[in-house]
Amino acid sequence: MKKQLCFAAGSMAFSLGFIGIFLPLLPTTPFMILAAGCFAKSSPRFHQALLNNRYIGADLRRWESERTMLRATKKRATWVILITFTISIAILYDRHWLQLMLVGIAAVLLFFMWRIPEQKVKS
Structure with missing residues (x-):
């Protein structure tokens, strides 16, 4: 089960x-x-x-x-988040409370993602 x-x-x-x-x-x-x-x-x-x-x-x-995550992965994810949320915010033109909600969700998502430890460079 x-x-x-x-x-x-x-x-x-x-x-x-x-x-x-x-x-x-x-x-x-x-x-x-x-x-x-x-x-x-x-x-x-x-x-x-x-x-x-x-x-x-x-x-x-x-x-x-x-x-851990790679810094490059975090950067790539950040760009994807910024682009997709910007498009969503633009589509919701004249719905300010939804736009603010999307800004808040994006900020929380980015905050937690950037708190994930990065892979140590092996020497």
Whole structure:
């Protein structure tokens, strides 16, 4: 039963993370991290598929082993957040309370992302 629940949660997290690629209000990375964690307990095949994915695999492996992010990944994510939220704010023209809400969500998201430790440079 626990395995099936973990698989269902992992599938839901993956789906939300995938949708988050296109919708700025759904953060992709946390959902993919959650999906990897759930699949690690329920489906080694799906877990490995995520870890071997050419787009997110390296970041997920780094998160699992070190709980860190690369500075370049943070910068790239920051640009994506800024661009997508700016577009969303522009679309919601004349809805100031929604625009302010989006600014607040973006600020919180960026705050927490930049608090994640960065990978140490190996010498």
